[in-house]
Every structure is written in structure tokens, then in C-alpha cells.
Amino acid sequence: MLVSEIDMITPSSLSECLAFLAQTNKKHKLLAGGTDATVRMKEGNWRPEVWVNIKNLKELRYIEEKEGCIHIGPLTTHTDIVRSPLLQKKADVLVEASREVGATQMQNMGTIGGNIGTASPAGDTIPALYVLGAILEISSLDTKRLVPIEQFFTGPGRTVLRVNEMITNILIQPQVPNEIGIFQKLGPRKAQSISIVNVAISLRMIEGRHCQGGKIAFGAVGPTIIRAKKCESLLSQGPLTEDLIQNIAKIAWKEVMPITDVRATATYRRDMASALLERGLYRLIRRWENR
């Protein structure tokens, strides 16, 4: 299929889009920001018969708090997230992750739903969504289901999404006042890079350095995002002293399952996963103590 033969339809509403997905028998793909999809089309990997252009479906671009839950529309751009006062206050880890996606142009174009749907193991917003306990609303014309983000990915580029479905809402739990989060990323350079390793951390603090518990999620070190559950279980084992932080970081070395690829070797990734977690925990504790 040549690029010049690919058709495009632009539904004017979500219901029109779902109706198209339900009835079409053409090979199709959803196209949001295009920062990934267009590149794959150019490389010849993605050549659908028709692009379903959803980029300008305004009804899927919002950030709002309703009934104790933050709702993020899948077509919300990374720039929208970075600029949102609500998310800065109640989902700091997601704001930090979105700020690390590519550079200005990619943040203006790329969408959070696209980042999830592409299902890259190195997608920057995904570990943040893991630690915020995100739930995805997935809709087809006549069904709607809620899938916790940890059950959404089945492998690199693979998800539980069916051909007639799309992500229509992203729900996250707002952080409580004693909850703090951080996103750490290692890339080949500061701007415009794909993660070699990244980690999102969210802690619920009590008094001093005592922590009630928390979540740690690593990206780019396994086929999908990895929750470091052994590390997490140590968080509440005592005050987060230097010794404890170093122990937790050591355990991360065994919890991740990286491969060697063009960006880094597996051993380097393991070492860096430990280092990033250690650094992230120190920085979080410092932020907590200084506020």
C-alpha cells in the first residue's frame, strides 16, 4: 500500500467515530497526534487502508475533577497536562513525565491517549499513570468497559484494545496532601530523547521520613511497565534513611527485566534503574522535608 493510496476519514463526533469503527471492514488505524503513527507509516510498518483522524475531536480533550476522580480526555496533549494547575497540584508525577516527552513540538502534538495506545515500553507517561492507579475507559459503539492500566498492556505495542474500540477516558486518583511523586528519566541527552530507563515514584508520607507506602513503576526495562513490588514493600519498613534507600535501590536491580538494544545494554539498564530509583527517592525526601 502506497502512502498516496491511504484514505482518511475525520469523524466530527465521538459517536460518529465509534459508529465508523463498528461498521468498517477496511484495515484502519486511529490517528491522534501522529508523532508516532506518521513515523511508522513513513517507515512502512503501518499502512492502513484508512486513517481515522481523531486529533480534533474536542470532546475528548479535557482535564477535570469529578466526584473524587480526575478525568483526562485521551486527546489531551502533553502541553495541556504540563500547564494544568489541577494536575500540578494533584498529579505532580504525571506533569513531570509529560514534561519529559520529546521537546516542545512533540508535547504540543502528542496526546496522552496516543502515548497509551502506542504501548511503547518506553512511553514516558505510562509509569506515571501506573503509580497514580489509572483506569482506562474503553468504548465501542455499544459497549463500555473499565480496564486498570496494569491490565491494559500485553506486550511491546500490544494491548487489550479490540479493533472496534478506543480509549475514551482516563481516570486517576488525585493525590492526597501527604502524597508526593516524582518522575526520573535517563535518556541519551536532555531534550528530545527516548528513555533508556525511566521510573515513576509516588509515596504516602506520615511523619518525618516515615512512609506509609507507595508505588514504584519502571519503564523501558521490560516488555511492558514493571511495578517494583518488592521495593514497594520495603518503603514502609522504617524511616527512609540513606541505608534503607540504598537497599531498596539494590533490590530494583533484580526486579527489572531489561533487554539489550540499540539504546543500551541490559546490564547498564539494570544499573541505571537502581541509580534512578535511589536518586528519585533522595529527591522526593528532600522535597518532602523542605515543604
Add this chain to the structure above:
Amino acid sequence: MKTIQLTVNGVQCSITCPPAKTLLDVLREDLGLTASKECCGKGECGSCSVLINNEAACSCLVLAGQAEGQDIITCEGVGLTPNLDVIQESFVEEGATQCGYCTPGIIVSAKAFLNGINHIPTTDEIKTALGGNLCRCTGYTKIIKAVQSAAAKNNSKKETITG
């Protein structure tokens, strides 16, 4: 083939092309606006940057069909030789260009950045804002200086108006 309506540099255009053709190719081939350049074609270098509804984006990753109804500004729309924009004047004054291939993209990104702020940006702020635009000829020192001096000119203009 599809007919697409879009506004480019303030002019309403109607273009007939395959919907999966990139906006960059539409600008260069169909409209003859050759300031925006193709370099990496993957959104890594920023030399194809244009403003879409006043936000910088890589035109090599936007498909023509997605540009329907959008307001596009290219480097030509920022300013041309008889009426250069403050940013372009500053780039000339500071000599912030060498081969020139990346310059139109940088001008467009700098335009979007300066439109959104009211102060003279720090080096770090400029580096973050222009992080998606690569220059492989030389360093970024003069580019950063040019953006700062353009911001200073913008500010003094605003003061004259309000004062």
C-alpha cells in the same frame, strides 16, 4: 485525492492532494512555501516546524487531512525581507545562522515561545523551548542571544505602548 481547506499565513487555501501526504510536502510542493525544510522526517530535528493554531508543531508529522480547517503559520508568515519580524532582525544582527537550514524552524519555535511570555527569558528557558530544534553547523550561543535580544526589543516596544 481529497480537497482540503486550510489557512496558511492568513490566506485561505484549497488544496487537492492525497490525505496522507504530509503538511510539509503540501506547504513546499503545492504552495511553494519552501522555508520549512525536511531533514529527519521523524520529529527529532525541528527544521519543519510551523505554527498550528499558534503552537509549534512538526509539519513533517502532520498529515494533510489533519490540517483541514487549521490555521498554519510558516516562517514566511512570521516575516519576509521587506518586513522582518523582531526575531528575524535579531537573528541577522547576532549572526545566529550558518548554513541556514535549521533557521526557519528555529524562528517559528522562537516566535511561539516569545508570544507566550512577557519577560526576557533565561538561557535555560530558551534551551527548553528550543529543545526540539537542532542546529548541526555550530553552537547555540548566538541563537540564544538572538532570542534574548528579540525579547528585549519586544519588551521595550510594549513599555512604549503602555507607558
